[in-house]
Amino acid sequence: MQITPPYLMFLGDVPDQLAAKTAHGIVDWRPEWCLGQMRLPGCGADLHLADMSIADAVAGGARTLVVGVANAGGVLPAHWSQSIVAALAAGMDVASGLHMRLGDNPAIAEAARQHGRSLFDVRHSSQRFDTGKGTKRPGLRLLTVGTDCSAGKKYTALALEREMRARGFDADFRATGQTGVFISGRGVAIDAVVADFISGAVEWIAPAADPGHWDLVEGQGSLFHPSFAGVTMGLLHGAQPDAFVVCHEPTRTTMRGVRHPLPSITDVIDLTIRCGRLTNPAITCTGISINTQALGEAEARAYLDRLAGEHGLPATDPVRFGVGSLVDRLAALYPQSTRKPKG
Amino acid sequence: MQITPPYLMFLGDVPDQLAAKTAHGIVDWRPEWCLGQMRLPGCGADLHLADMSIADAVAGGARTLVVGVANAGGVLPAHWSQSIVAALAAGMDVASGLHMRLGDNPAIAEAARQHGRSLFDVRHSSQRFDTGKGTKRPGLRLLTVGTDCSAGKKYTALALEREMRARGFDADFRATGQTGVFISGRGVAIDAVVADFISGAVEWIAPAADPGHWDLVEGQGSLFHPSFAGVTMGLLHGAQPDAFVVCHEPTRTTMRGVRHPLPSITDVIDLTIRCGRLTNPAITCTGISINTQALGEAEARAYLDRLAGEHGLPATDPVRFGVGSLVDRLAALYPQSTRKPKG
Numbered sequence: 001m002q003i004t005p006p007y008l009m010f011l012g013d014v015p016d017q018l019a020a021k022t023a024h025g026i027v028d029w030r031p032e033w034c035l036g037q038m039r040l041p042g043c044g045a046d047l048h049l050a051d052m053s054i055a056d057a058v059a060g061g062a063r064t065l066v067v068g069v070a071n072a073g074g075v076l077p078a079h080w081s082q083s084i085v086a087a088l089a090a091g092m093d094v095a096s097g098l099h100m101r102l103g104d105n106p107a108i109a110e111a112a113r114q115h116g117r118s119l120f121d122v123r124h125s126s127q128r129f130d131t132g133k134g135t136k137r138p139g140l141r142l143l144t145v146g147t148d149c150s151a152g153k154k155y156t157a158l159a160l161e162r163e164m165r166a167r168g169f170d171a172d173f174r175a176t177g178q179t180g181v182f183i184s185g186r187g188v189a190i191d192a193v194v195a196d197f198i199s200g201a202v203e204w205i206a207p208a209a210d211p212g213h214w215d216l217v218e219g220q221g222s223l224f225h226p227s228f229a230g231v232t233m234g235l236l237h238g239a240q241p242d243a244f245v246v247c248h249e250p251t252r253t254t255m256r257g258v259r260h261p262l263p264s265i266t267d268v269i270d271l272t273i274r275c276g277r278l279t280n281p282a283i284t285c286t287g288i289s290i291n292t293q294a295l296g297e298a299e300a301r302a303y304l305d306r307l308a309g310e311h312g313l314p315a316t317d318p319v320r321f322g323v324g325s326l327v328d329r330l331a332a333l334y335p336q337s338t339r340k341p342k343g
Numbered sequence: 344m345q346i347t348p349p350y351l352m353f354l355g356d357v358p359d360q361l362a363a364k365t366a367h368g369i370v371d372w373r374p375e376w377c378l379g380q381m382r383l384p385g386c387g388a389d390l391h392l393a394d395m396s397i398a399d400a401v402a403g404g405a406r407t408l409v410v411g412v413a414n415a416g417g418v419l420p421a422h423w424s425q426s427i428v429a430a431l432a433a434g435m436d437v438a439s440g441l442h443m444r445l446g447d448n449p450a451i452a453e454a455a456r457q458h459g460r461s462l463f464d465v466r467h468s469s470q471r472f473d474t475g476k477g478t479k480r481p482g483l484r485l486l487t488v489g490t491d492c493s494a495g496k497k498y499t500a501l502a503l504e505r506e507m508r509a510r511g512f513d514a515d516f517r518a519t520g521q522t523g524v525f526i527s528g529r530g531v532a533i534d535a536v537v538a539d540f541i542s543g544a545v546e547w548i549a550p551a552a553d554p555g556h557w558d559l560v561e562g563q564g565s566l567f568h569p570s571f572a573g574v575t576m577g578l579l580h581g582a583q584p585d586a587f588v589v590c591h592e593p594t595r596t597t598m599r600g601v602r603h604p605l606p607s608i609t610d611v612i613d614l615t616i617r618c619g620r621l622t623n624p625a626i627t628c629t630g631i632s633i634n635t636q637a638l639g640e641a642e643a644r645a646y647l648d649r650l651a652g653e654h655g656l657p658a659t660d661p662v663r664f665g666v667g668s669l670v671d672r673l674a675a676l677y678p679q680s681t682r683k684p685k686g
Binding site: 195199234257 | 474475537541569575577580600601603617
């Protein structure tokens with residue numbers, strides 16, 4: 001799955017910004033890929049991009065119409081499918097994060113066929129993977145793991161990519177969820193893969209690379225989440241990380257969607273190392289990433305200092321204080337990776 | 344997925360017994376469900392059942408044609424699909440363990456529709472599951488786990504069902520693999536489920552039950568297998584076992600299909616307890632099941648005695664010595680479960 005930018009961001013007529021969460025994530029991290037937005041009458045979302053028609057966007061070089069919104073009811077509205085068909089007819093591919101498959105709509109399937117364009121359903125994987133082999137691949141890998149779902153794993157990996165690239169590291173974010181796939185133009189929503197192929201799909205997502213190259217692999221779920229730990233386990237084995245960063249949201253009292261208490265950061269470090277050793281005996285925790293939004297600035301600093309002391313690791317809030325301290329640690333532990341290969 | 348016995352076992356014209364491995368498993372464990380076999384000219388497999396035509400089988404009460412063979416090439420041969428269509432026309436459902444879906448064959452799909460019959464593709468899951476909740480359900484559950492794939496997990500669970508039922512326990516085998524689904528007429532090939540729903544599917548497979556009822560859940564893979572540990576983890580959390588039995592094949596030096604060494608039985612016990620506590624804090628190991636086929640009788644006994652002493656657990660080879668010692672331990676630990684509810 002390789003989605004080609006630049007993107008025209010299709011918002012349809014969703015009622016509010018929350019329904020366009022995926023689209024906002026794409027614009028936040030890849031503003032240079034987002035040529036404009038297309039909104040239908042009544043749309044309550046706004047990406048603060050130029051409003052464009054399909055003709056404008058194609059003239060400006062747009063290659064893919066991105067449906068980065070959640071629609072109610074799980075059925076593609078007829079007026080949305082008309083826009084999608086028009087984009088295909090105008091020569092764009094279409095990539096969607098909707099629950100339903102684009103190709104299940106006969107008009108869209110026919111238009112894609114007729115105009116020779118590609119349809120990408122980011123939530124679905126039609127790709128065939130091998131089962132994971134667990135063989136150590138060259139290249140360095142960092143995985144973001146969490147005490148829970150939605151604890152900042154994607155954000156942390158993307159912030160690391162930005163900071164590491166700025167410092168001359170050869171580093172690529174590797175997407176394992178739908179928003180991440182749009183942001184990197186590549187990847188697989190790992191929770192949509194058939195269970196037998198979780199680790200194999202991750203081996204495909206983060207393939208063999210130069211010895212000094214970093215893959216920054218977006219984590220999913222938690223080894224301690226009763227709904228999703230299988231996904232997290234397969235992701236850990238497939239990513240075979242050298243380094244991992246633990247992400248945590250300190251005000252949460254139960255795991256998302258269930259009644260289980262959150263594990264401690266120490267629990268997560270210990271179990272990640274214990275299980276991760278299977279495919280990378282050198283696995284080590286290199287930092288802690290905290291969402292301190294609910295804390296005051298002084299309180300946040302004190303909390304991070306305490307965690308750093310307790311664990312002997314850099315601890316930061318990537319939004320508030322950046323990820324410089326996490327990258328300092330990587331530079332110190334993996335000096336071979338700090339210079340980009342020539343050429 | 345509920346497959347209705349009795350079965351007519353369709354062997355097509357596969358060249359040898361190995362290609363009919365699934366069919367043999369069904370006959371071994373459910374001879375009373377297997378009315379007869381249907382073979383085409385040149386068939387090299389034989390279940391030692393009465394050879395029957397479709398008309399004979401229907402007259403004898405057969406409800407489902409079971410395609411329990413592996414065919415070469417992944418394409419359904421035309422002479423097989425003719426038999427399948429004929430079975431549907433005669434009023435039977437058809438259940439298949441083939442890689443391809445029955446319904447992808449237009450003639451079969453049309454015949455099923457026309458005659459109002461069901462098609463079961465045991466390797467594929469079209470069923471929608473909820474994500475796992477991890478909430479403790481009433482009823483007792485035992486999971487078979489392994490140091491590796493193909494270490495006797497299905498056999499051990501089925502042998503426990505047979506022995507426990509004979510002793511008056513209220514116990515049901517719960518299938519998580521294709522052969523097991525045919526044997527129990529119900530269940531899900533868990534490795535074919537979308538990754539997000541592994542534990543949720545197992546919660547469906549082994550639902551809430553009477554406090555003294557045992558679900559004997561067929562394990563898959565190993566927490567130490569780099570290809571499949573995600574499946575094993577989700578299965579462990581979904582099954583929330585009270586008891587587990589570790590299955591092991593002592594002559595194996597590397598995990599199946601990869602180059603990783605086998606974990607020790609102690610490793611498996613420790614990690615299973617550590618991870619399994621998430622959904623059942625009372626999880627405990629209640630026995631060890633060994634495939635001693637490669638050992639002489641005296642050697643096997645000595646080996647099992649040594650393991651039993653080392654781990655303080657009953658250790659047996661279910662094929663050679665039965666599972667009586669494993670059931671004795673369950674009767675001692677869970678006395679509330681030894682009598683069937685009245686009625």
